[in-house]
Amino acid sequence: GVAVCTAxxxxxxxxxxxxxxxxxxxxLALFVGRHSLPEVLATVHGERGGAPLHFVFAWAVASLGGGxxxxxxxxxxxxxxxxxxxxxxxxxxxxxxAALAATLLVSASWMLLxxxxxxxxxxxxxxxxxxxxxxxxxxxxxxxxxxxxxxAAAALATVAxxxxxxxxxxxxxxxxxxxxxxxxxxAAAFGAVAIAGIPFWYTDLVLAHRFDVGVGGGGAKLSxxxxxxxxxVRTAGDFTARWWLILGPVLVLAAVGLARLPRAxxxxxGGAAIVPAxxxxxxRLGGSASPESRHLIFALPLFAVAVxxxxxxxxxxxxxxxxxxxxxxxxxxxxxxxxxxxxxPPARRAARAGASAWxxxxxxxxxxxxxxxxxxxxxxxxxxxxxxxxxxxxxSALALDALLEAPQPLGRGVxxxxxxxxxxxxxxxxxxxxxxxxxxxxxxxxxxPFLVVRTREPxxxxxxxxxxxxxVMATGKSLDIGDADVNFVTARRAAxxxxxxxxxxx
Numbered sequence: 001g002v003a004v005c006t007a008x009x010x011x012x013x014x015x016x017x018x019x020x021x022x023x024x025x026x027x028l029a030l031f032v033g034r035h036s037l038p039e040v041l042a043t044v045h046g047e048r049g050g051a052p053l054h055f056v057f058a059w060a061v062a063s064l065g066g067g068x069x070x071x072x073x074x075x076x077x078x079x080x081x082x083x084x085x086x087x088x089x090x091x092x093x094x095x096x097x098a099a100l101a102a103t104l105l106v107s108a109s110w111m112l113l114x115x116x117x118x119x120x121x122x123x124x125x126x127x128x129x130x131x132x133x134x135x136x137x138x139x140x141x142x143x144x145x146x147x148x149x150x151x152a153a154a155a156l157a158t159v160a161x162x163x164x165x166x167x168x169x170x171x172x173x174x175x176x177x178x179x180x181x182x183x184x185x186x187a188a189a190f191g192a193v194a195i196a197g198i199p200f201w202y203t204d205l206v207l208a209h210r211f212d213v214g215v216g217g218g219g220a221k222l223s224x225x226x227x228x229x230x231x232x233v234r235t236a237g238d239f240t241a242r243w244w245l246i247l248g249p250v251l252v253l254a255a256v257g258l259a260r261l262p263r264a265x266x267x268x269x270g271g272a273a274i275v276p277a278x279x280x281x282x283x284r285l286g287g288s289a290s291p292e293s294r295h296l297i298f299a300l301p302l303f304a305v306a307v308x309x310x311x312x313x314x315x316x317x318x319x320x321x322x323x324x325x326x327x328x329x330x331x332x333x334x335x336x337x338x339x340x341x342x343x344x345p346p347a348r349r350a351a352r353a354g355a356s357a358w359x360x361x362x363x364x365x366x367x368x369x370x371x372x373x374x375x376x377x378x379x380x381x382x383x384x385x386x387x388x389x390x391x392x393x394x395x396s397a398l399a400l401d402a403l404l405e406a407p408q409p410l411g412r413g414v415x416x417x418x419x420x421x422x423x424x425x426x427x428x429x430x431x432x433x434x435x436x437x438x439x440x441x442x443x444x445x446x447x448x449p450f451l452v453v454r455t456r457e458p459x460x461x462x463x464x465x466x467x468x469x470x471x472v473m474a475t476g477k478s479l480d481i482g483d484a485d486v487n488f489v490t491a492r493r494a495a496x497x498x499x500x501x502x503x504x505x506x
Contacts, residue, residue, distance in 0.1 A: 001100045002087040005107040009083055013076035013116040019343045022068055022352075022374035026119040030071060031372055031380075033058035034388050045199065047398060049207025052200065053128075053160035054121035067381040068374075071119035079116030079123035083107055085130040086301040092137055093265040093302075094309050098257075101308035101322055102301065108326040110333035111238050111293070111300050114340055122297050125162040129298035132158045133268070136172045139189070140181045148189040155193050156200070163204040164295050167279060169193065171271040178267050228280045231291060232273060238293040239303050240325065241332035250307060250325070257309030269306050272299040347429050348420055351448025352378065358445060359414070359452065360386055366411025368403070368459060370469055371487070373416040375450065387411070391465075394486055396493035403462035403494070410459045415472045420449035423482030434479060436471040451479070466495040 032043055032055055040059045044052045061070045086106045090099030106112055115122040135151035155172075159165035169190070176186040233251070234242065240250045258266050276296060311318045311325075334341050343349075356378030363386050369376045371393035380386040389406045392398040403410070418424075419431035433446045436453065444453045453472050459465040469491035476484030 002103050005103050006083040009107050010080040017072050020117050021344045024372045027374050027377035028372040029058035031390050033062035049203045051121040051162050075123045076116050078127040082127045089301050090305045093305050098308040102304040105304040108329040110336050113333050122294050126297045128158040128161045129168045130301050143182045152193050159197050159200045167276050168298050171275040174271045175268045228277050235293040235296050239300050241328040246328045253310030254306040257306040260309050269302045272302045355447035355450045368410050368413050370415045375416050396490050400494040400497050413455045413459045413465050413468050415453045417451040417476045417481050436475045466491045
């Protein structure tokens with residue numbers, strides 16, 4: 001049964017690898033990965049923060065001449081490899097029957113299927129965290145230096161894959177304290193991981209500083225217990241199906257299953273929800289920090305085990321209920337991201353190909369690209385000489401640093417306005433051709449929903465590029481482009497930072 005689930009997941013992911021449209025976060029990883037490994041690590045460690053292991057994989061893909069497809073293949077491999085780990089975890093925590101049911105639930109989950117084709121770090125995070133839970137249970141039960149060393153390696157991979165890996169370690173530490181199983185050995189192993197993980201804790205602090213995350217509560221995103229509970233419930237909905245007709249019974253099944261699990265297993269499963277809840281209650285989340293359900297993907301196998309244990313309490317009707325739940329999960333996955341099943345609209349796909357081809361053919365190595373737009377990534381995949389100078393679009397500090405570190409004088413500025421972006425109030429497959437003021441300073445080409453704007457002459461200075469960016473984004477706002485507001489503010493704030501440094505106006 002586990003083999004069938006694994007094969008089915010792998011087949012689906014590889015078949016739908018290019019169905020989901022390219023995303024800027026995938027482009028970001030590959031653009032960063034174009035640099036040398038020391039430069040990649042310096043960027044992640046000192047500037048961006050986040051998930052160094054993911055960027056190392058992106059560097060390996062780019063170094064071997066790969067692109068978005070190859071990056072997504074890695075996501076599919078880690079997602080598929082997570083399926084048997086779920087089965088092993090379920091067997092250890094509950095029973096063989098519960099393990100198979102949990103494997104089916106995870107295999108049909110939107111959380112697994114979508115992130116299995118999304119070239120980011122989440123399927124890697126799922127794989128590493130599931131492996132760390134398995135290694136932790138083995139070490140806690142049987143002890144031995146070798147087992148604790150294997151857990152330490154998996155734990156370090158987990159925290160290197162995502163900042164929320166710290167929550168995985170915290171849930172395991174809470175379990176160790178509550179169960180008091182081999183507590184002395186566990187303390188030594190946790191201490192070793194705490195010391196070896198210092199570089200990863202630092203990258204987490206860098207990321208937290210960028211998004212104004214701290215301690216003290218009162219955050220803009222999760223301001224109290226009700227917000228935290230709502231977030232956990234929405235996450236459970238993305239694990240299964242968020243429609244209340246489905247989610248309500250699922251939560252009941254999870255509660256029943258939690259009560260039926262052995263005490264130690266229940267403590268670990270419950271800790272995977274309690275620890276994040278306590279962390280969010282203690283955290284101060286700035287306005288730019290937005291916890292999403294994917295951040296708790298590490299809890300997916302444990303939640304599935306609890307639901308599976310609850311299903312088994314239904315007796316003979318359990319297989320029918322399981323089949324209905326799997327069908328509901330697939331329906332939710334289709335509702336959540338229909339492109340994953342139906343593919344990108346052909347008109348948009350053709351427009352992307354035309355725009356990226358034009359950019360590759362007419363681009364210059366010194367061009368300055370605003371934002372990690374997938375069109376820029378596609379242009380680079382067509383021509384490896386395409387510019388690698390990218391100005392981040394949602395962080396004014398990083399934007400200014402990128403401009404100041406770019407070869408001077410700066411080349412032409414390039415921007416993309418996308419009418420089909422889901423952040424727009426009314427996404428559309430066509431966009432009007434509109435030039436920023438003064439029109440003589442810019443050229444523009446329309447490709448379906450994409451308006452590609454470029455300066456006719458080099459921008460030359462960071463101040464001038466930022467001033468041009470504000471005018472382009474003002475045009476974007478007039479076209480109802482959702483991200484134009486954020487990008488406009490980024491450019492203005494970066495310009496203000498530059499002015500405070502005493503830079504010349506042009």
